[in-house]
Amino acid sequence: xxxxxxxxxxxxxxxxxxxxxxxxxxxxxxxxxxxxxxxxxxxxxxxxxxxxxxxxxxxxxxxxxxxxxxxxxxxxxxxxxxxxxxxxxxxxxxxxxxxxxxxxxxxxxxxxxxxxxxxxxxxxxxxxxxxxxxxxxxxxxxxxxxxxxxxxxxxxxxxxxxxxxxxxxxxxxxxxxxxxxxxxxxxxxxxxxxxxxxxxxxxxxxxxxxxxxxxxxxxxxxxxxxxxxxxxxxxxxxxxxxxxxxxxxxxxxxxxxxxxxxxxxxxxxxxxxxxxxxxxxxxxxxxxxxxxxxxxxxxxxxxxxxxxxxxxxxxxxxxxxxxxxxxxxxxxxxxxxxxxxxxxxxxxxxxxxx
Numbered sequence: 001x002x003x004x005x006x007x008x009x010x011x012x013x014x015x016x017x018x019x020x021x022x023x024x025x026x027x028x029x030x031x032x033x034x035x036x037x038x039x040x041x042x043x044x045x046x047x048x049x050x051x052x053x054x055x056x057x058x059x060x061x062x063x064x065x066x067x068x069x070x071x072x073x074x075x076x077x078x079x080x081x082x083x084x085x086x087x088x089x090x091x092x093x094x095x096x097x098x099x100x101x102x103x104x105x106x107x108x109x110x111x112x113x114x115x116x117x118x119x120x121x122x123x124x125x126x127x128x129x130x131x132x133x134x135x136x137x138x139x140x141x142x143x144x145x146x147x148x149x150x151x152x153x154x155x156x157x158x159x160x161x162x163x164x165x166x167x168x169x170x171x172x173x174x175x176x177x178x179x180x181x182x183x184x185x186x187x188x189x190x191x192x193x194x195x196x197x198x199x200x201x202x203x204x205x206x207x208x209x210x211x212x213x214x215x216x217x218x219x220x221x222x223x224x225x226x227x228x229x230x231x232x233x234x235x236x237x238x239x240x241x242x243x244x245x246x247x248x249x250x251x252x253x254x255x256x257x258x259x260x261x262x263x264x265x266x267x268x269x270x271x272x273x274x275x276x277x278x279x280x281x282x283x284x285x286x287x288x289x290x291x292x293x294x295x296x297x298x299x300x301x302x303x304x305x306x307x308x309x310x311x312x313x314x315x316x317x318x319x320x321x322x323x324x325x326x327x328x329x330x331x332x333x334x335x336x337x338x339x340x341x342x343x344x345x346x347x348x349x350x351x352x353x354x
Contacts, residue, residue, distance in 0.1 A: 023228065023229040084101065130159070133151065161196065163182075218258065
């Protein structure tokens with residue numbers, strides 16, 4: 001199904017850049033108000049703070065709940081900023097709206113649960129409020145889209161997606177793997193849907209926020225949601241990934257927002273070259289598959305197994321080394337030839353089983 005969407009109608013200085021900032025958690029009234037004042041002084045229009053905090057394990061700070069909602073109301077009244085918080089249950093929705101929260105977002109753990117998403121959707125019927133939906137913890141685009149479809153079917157038309165990366169068991173530079181191809185495919189499938197990047201949760205450390213912000217803008221994202229705290233090192237949750245309002249203002253001042261609409265004659269000519277090269281690639285792949293089918297016929301006649309592991313390893317090693325010499329990442333080359341080999345094996349099995 002197609003999403004029925006309307007403009008988010010949110011305040012922003014640049015028509016393409018939405019920025020929402022604030023602490024991971026609303027810890028104390030003083031911390032919330034101080035951070036909000038500092039962000040407002042830097043021109044921030046939207047303030048975010050977690051009131052209910054789903055933690056991976058029990059024992060961590062799980063938020064102040066309803067106690068913190070009047071603090072957000074004070075922020076709204078004193079600074080004029082819109083306020084946003086995460087909701088995970090119908091009760092959260094009811095309380096957030098009761099205290100005048102302007103924007104709701106759904107966390108990654110909730111997005112991954114269709115039952116929870118349907119309960120949220122039912123509680124949002126008849127409510128005109130922007131809802132931002134984070135990607136699920138696992139890289140499942142259909143699950144992400146399905147969560148937004150449930151909200152949309154409830155009548156919420158001011159929707160946006162938040163890309164916060166995907167959980168991984170392996171140790172790596174990022175807290176959550178960006179896997180940019182997934183939000184890129186989301187943009188291809190639903191081009192009118194705004195996509196917001198969450199560099200704080202992708203990076204997991206403040207040093208990575210600036211480059212991740214720039215990468216998101218280079219990929220045509222519509223905005224950012226960044227964790228900002230008046231005293232990050234003393235934060236009760238996610239201290240390493242929060243920045244002060246001053247630092248956030250500096251990061252935003254460095255971001256280059258590129259024009260994603262203007263097409264010059266030069267790039268048109270280069271794109272024609274790409275199209276021609278893609279056609280040549282397809283012709284070469286077709287020739288390669290034709291030879292693979294001949295090999296399949298030979299294997300059938302000589303009662304040989306389709307998979308020749310030694311030969312497969314030889315191809316991957318050789319092409320990986322060639323890729324490095326040609327200025328390409330060997331992992332990228334390996335992935336290409338793994339896919340090519342998979343299709344070759346499929347076609348050979350078809351021949352052998354005829």
